Amino acid sequence: MNEKINTFLNSGLLDKYLLGETTSDETEMVESYISRYPEVQNAYNTLQFNLEVVSKSNAIEAPKGILNNILDELDEKPVVKLEPQKKPTSWFKFGIAASVTAIAFAVTSYVFYNQNLKLAEENQVVVDELFDLRSDIDKNNEMLDNVMRQLLRLNNPETEKYIIKGNERAKDLKTVAYINPKEKTSMIDVVSLPQLPEEQCYQIWAELQDKMVSLGILNEADRKLKNIPYLEDALALSITIEPKGGNQTASTDNSVAEIDLH
Structure with a gap:
């Protein structure tokens, strides 16, 4: 690889281009x-693949129904229309009209009072939902930060990728391990796990010189990148x-997949 291409790949422009920045x-x-x-095309394809892995494992679902609820709360309120009173033709009619007007005013005041109470309650509901929406946005921003950190770790040149496929006992099993010896980090991505009886589970192990060390249980429902202990x-x-x-203790007789790291 010539120096010009190497300088370009180390500039970070590919990452910025992929993220639209x-x-x-x-x-x-x-x-x-x-x-x-x-060489640049291959590097770009690798970045795209890694971004898809991270996006799949951290899919973020927008809050359901929040916008519709807020719009429903802000619907137009009923308006009480006051009809103008006709000019009375006598003191008797004026007295009756005044009484009717007083009653109408009292009723209208009561209606407005109740409507204001209801409006205050509805406004509080809107405020609460907006607060919940802000909390969801904060959580989503935090999740996005985690996605970006994972993407950087996957794209790190020091990160080594190991595809672990099942043997005859679990042909459809597939997981991918990402190990960075320099940063001493390990991640596992569960792609597919054949279904087991309820009383059984899949467990991943690190094989050392003289023993097997558990790195955790693998679950089909937990299909996302997750950290596992790093063993040097x-x-x-x-x-x-x-x-x-x-x-x-590992049941070596029940081994369904294995891959060498060296």
Whole structure:
């Protein structure tokens, strides 16, 4: 790889382009490099794949019904229409009209009072829902930050990728391990796990020189990138079928997948 391409790959422009943060000049430069150099095209494809892995494992669902609820609360309120009183033709009629007007005023005041109480309650509901929406936004921003950190870890040149496939006992099993010896971090992505009886589970192990160390239980329902303990001297990763809840000692006879790390 020539120095020009290497400098470009280390500039971080590919990451910015993938996230839509490049300027128009930077975008033109990136697209030119992608079309001209296979090495840049391959690096871009790898970044896209890693972003898809992270996005799949951290899918963020927008809050349901919040906007509709707020719009419903802000619907137009009924308006009480006051008909103008006709000019009385006598003191008697004037007295009756005055009485009717007084009663109408009292009734209208009572109606407005109740409507104001209801409006205050409805406004409080809107305020509460807006507060909940703000809390959801804060949570989503935090989740997005976690996604970006995971993406950076996946794209780190020091991160090594290991695809773990099942043997004859679990042909559809597939997981992907991401290990960074420099930062001493490990992550696992559960792609697919064949269904087991309720009394059994899958457990992942790190194989050391003289023992097996549990790294946790794998669950089909937990299909997202998750951190697992990093063991510097691990020689291999192994997945076994164990009793529900996991086991203290690996049942090597029930091994369904294994991959060497060295």
